[in-house]
Amino acid sequence: MHKKICMLGGFAVGKTSLVRRFVTNLFSEEYHTSIGVTVEKKILSVAGENVTLMLWDLYGDDEFQRIRESYLRGSSGYILVVDGTRKETLATALGLQRTVEGLLGSIPFALIVNKSDVRDVWEIDDAALSALRQQGWTIFFGSAKTGEAVESLFSTLAHRLLNQAM
Amino acid sequence: MVEPSSKNMPNLTTDMSEDLSELRNLLLAPEQTQLDRLQERLDDPVLRTHEVSRLLPGALTLQKDDPVLTAVLTPHVEQAFFTSLRRSPQAIVDAIAPIMGPAIRQAIRQALQSLTQSLNQTIEHSFSLKGFRWRIEAWTTGRPFAETVLLHTLRYRVEQAFLIHRDTGLLLQHVATETAIVRDQEMVSGMLTAIRNFVHDSFGGQRERDLSSFQVGEFTVWIQQGTNAILAVVIRGTAPETFHDVLQDTLDRIHLTQADALVSFNGDASSFASTQPNLEACLQSQYEAPAQKPSPVLVAIGLLLLLGLLLWGWGSYRDGQRWDTLVDRLKSEPGLVLTTAQDHGGRYDLAGLRDPLATDPTSLIAASGLQADRIHSTWSPYYAMDPQFILSRARALLQPPDTVTLILEGEILVASGTAQEDWAHEARRMAPFVPGVLRYEDKKVQTVSMAHLIESIEHVTIQFASNSSAIDPVEAGKIPALISVLRDLDNLAARSHQQVTVECRGSVDAAGSELTNRILRKTRAQAVCSALGESGVGSATTLTTESASIRRPENQATTRSVGFAVTVHPSGSAKAGHP
Numbered sequence A: 001m002h003k004k005i006c007m008l009g010g011f012a013v014g015k016t017s018l019v020r021r022f023v024t025n026l027f028s029e030e031y032h033t034s035i036g037v038t039v040e041k042k043i044l045s046v047a048g049e050n051v052t053l054m055l056w057d058l059y060g061d062d063e064f065q066r067i068r069e070s071y072l073r074g075s076s077g078y079i080l081v082v083d084g085t086r087k088e089t090l091a092t093a094l095g096l097q098r099t100v101e102g103l104l105g106s107i108p109f110a111l112i113v114n115k116s117d118v119r120d121v122w123e124i125d126d127a128a129l130s131a132l133r134q135q136g137w138t139i140f141f142g143s144a145k146t147g148e149a150v151e152s153l154f155s156t157l158a159h160r161l162l163n164q165a166m
Numbered sequence B: 001m002v003e004p005s006s007k008n009m010p011n012l013t014t015d016m017s018e019d020l021s022e023l024r025n026l027l028l029a030p031e032q033t034q035l036d037r038l039q040e041r042l043d044d045p046v047l048r049t050h051e052v053s054r055l056l057p058g059a060l061t062l063q064k065d066d067p068v069l070t071a072v073l074t075p076h077v078e079q080a081f082f083t084s085l086r087r088s089p090q091a092i093v094d095a096i097a098p099i100m101g102p103a104i105r106q107a108i109r110q111a112l113q114s115l116t117q118s119l120n121q122t123i124e125h126s127f128s129l130k131g132f133r134w135r136i137e138a139w140t141t142g143r144p145f146a147e148t149v150l151l152h153t154l155r156y157r158v159e160q161a162f163l164i165h166r167d168t169g170l171l172l173q174h175v176a177t178e179t180a181i182v183r184d185q186e187m188v189s190g191m192l193t194a195i196r197n198f199v200h201d202s203f204g205g206q207r208e209r210d211l212s213s214f215q216v217g218e219f220t221v222w223i224q225q226g227t228n229a230i231l232a233v234v235i236r237g238t239a240p241e242t243f244h245d246v247l248q249d250t251l252d253r254i255h256l257t258q259a260d261a262l263v264s265f266n267g268d269a270s271s272f273a274s275t276q277p278n279l280e281a282c283l284q285s286q287y288e289a290p291a292q293k294p295s296p297v298l299v300a301i302g303l304l305l306l307l308g309l310l311l312w313g314w315g316s317y318r319d320g321q322r323w324d325t326l327v328d329r330l331k332s333e334p335g336l337v338l339t340t341a342q343d344h345g346g347r348y349d350l351a352g353l354r355d356p357l358a359t360d361p362t363s364l365i366a367a368s369g370l371q372a373d374r375i376h377s378t379w380s381p382y383y384a385m386d387p388q389f390i391l392s393r394a395r396a397l398l399q400p401p402d403t404v405t406l407i408l409e410g411e412i413l414v415a416s417g418t419a420q421e422d423w424a425h426e427a428r429r430m431a432p433f434v435p436g437v438l439r440y441e442d443k444k445v446q447t448v449s450m451a452h453l454i455e456s457i458e459h460v461t462i463q464f465a466s467n468s469s470a471i472d473p474v475e476a477g478k479i480p481a482l483i484s485v486l487r488d489l490d491n492l493a494a495r496s497h498q499q500v501t502v503e504c505r506g507s508v509d510a511a512g513s514e515l516t517n518r519i520l521r522k523t524r525a526q527a528v529c530s531a532l533g534e535s536g537v538g539s540a541t542t543l544t545t546e547s548a549s550i551r552r553p554e555n556q557a558t559t560r561s562v563g564f565a566v567t568v569h570p571s572g573s574a575k576a577g578h579p
């Protein structure tokens, strides 16, 4: 079973870092902004079945939140990435979520507040997210740097994709 | 009569029940028979089997779309098939052979084609300078030489084909050549889609501006767009534009056969396994200049054929020469008359006449160098009229002794010399029957008899000098003639199965003592005897000296000489005395 998942979020929130951590278990402090799309692949085992996740790591576009529709098409689910040290990235993520839902309808997604390893410059707290939790959003606090919540982020989404398919 | 009713009561009842049953019979008899017949039909298994067998085909036809029936029958059919297969495999083989045969032939043909191609390329480049460079390259890259050659002579080769779901960018099916380097086809598929999307978005949404090909190093990627799927192929080299049509056809066919699966695709690509043959058909390739240069294998075969033709040509030219020589030889050969000599392209017919005394034509044919089994010859016997043949024939028939010479003067056979009376007589009788001889003449034949010969032998004396037993040269001159006569005599005796004893008798003159004279007689006889016997006189002749019992002198010559006494007696019998 193959599933397409898009990584969405503002620029430099750590989409590429999360994918790289998940796929190759590596992390780099250097920042190279993504141009266009990179596709990565990871095979997960969900309830005894192999699922191949095709991870579409899209570039972050803060300004207009113009995510190309064609990239999104065919996605089974998506991940919204927020940079915990920058409050405005949450708004970007919320905007993106609305865009996607408008294009693809309601498909499974999860949100991660990244960079949890640098709590001292933290701008986003739990309270800000409680409203979203209320709406039934799946929200993680994690870090591409330490690997915190990375596995569970992807595997939770994968489980939800399959349940829905079943 | 008064109480008929009371009296008749019981009767009435019986009567009524009888009536009832009669009534019932009347009313229900047809139904009863029907019932009985039905009962019978239900109870009789043979009858029921018959009925069911009549209904079965109809029933099965009605239920032909029912999965339950199929499910029920399948194990039985399978079982029956396996049993039948085990019992008579030949029947199954016969049944499927017509299907399997062409399939197998097809597979073999394809395998042979690709073998010939790689063989061709390899042979073609094995010995050239370029070939040498490539050999080094193969050695350094670790690629097989044949593969290196193929890469260099490649016009184009489609190494991979991706069938990609258009919306998700997920891979539906992927095929690659054995030699292709396949990384991660799923990621490639995703990236291809991403790139395509990127181009699509960046350069406007019209379809004709979609990405349809791009270059990556030595590879070109061609992308064929469909409504729900994308066909992407990785090409090494430069494919012709017409290859786009192939891709479009393939994509159309896939869209047609997989329409539902493409629309409802949810990430499970297993149902697209059936598109593999379609994609494999796209893995085409073309190599350098196969049209201008004929296949080396063909050239080799051609050369072999040419060589064969030359050999054959030279062989048939040589055979032609040999044939002419043979015909000339046969024509010139005395005693052979060639009537037919035909060359039917390597097969020869010979016919003619042959004198029994002529050289055997088969030996001439054998000597010609032509294969004897390619020559069919028939020879009819005839008598040649050449003088030499007539003579040979006459000699063979008449068997003249050495002393007789036969010559031919025109058609007259002339004999001369000496011969025995018997022979002369027989020859006179036989000679006219010799083919080619018109007349026989033997005036010059002196006939001899044994008596004549004996007389002439006994007429001879060898003279000796006084008191000598050595044959002097003058006397020795008589010896060869004597031997010749002795031989003739021997010859005649042998022919008539007789034996000859020639006694050499020494004589002395009156002088000398009795003893010396006796010795002298003996030694003179021995001298002559051994002179005659030295070169042989024939197997039927015994030479002997005077026997020990000395003849009395009164009968003896009183000359210094040796004389001869000849006796003839039948073979095996004791010597008869001289008459």
Ligand SMILES: Nc1nc2c(ncn2[C@@H]2O[C@H](COP(=O)(O)OP(=O)(O)OP(=O)(O)O)[C@@H](O)[C@H]2O)c(=O)[nH]1
Binding pocket: A009, A010, A011, A012, A013, A014, A015, A016, A017, A018, A028, A029, A030, A031, A032, A033, A034, A035, A058, A059, A060, A061, A114, A115, A116, A117, A118, A142, A143, A144, A145, A146
């Ligand atoms: N401390 C810390 N730094 C992180 C973490 N994740 C990402 N970064 C850093 O953040 C920067 C941006 O990370 P990327 O993964 O490239 O961000 P992105 O979302 O892919 O950015 P774009 O591709 O430009 O949209 C890099 O310098 C990373 O090292 C994290 O969990 N902790």
Ligand SMILES: [Mg+2]
Binding pocket: A015, A016, A017, A032, A033, A034, A057, A058, A059, A060
């Ligand atoms: Mg990035």
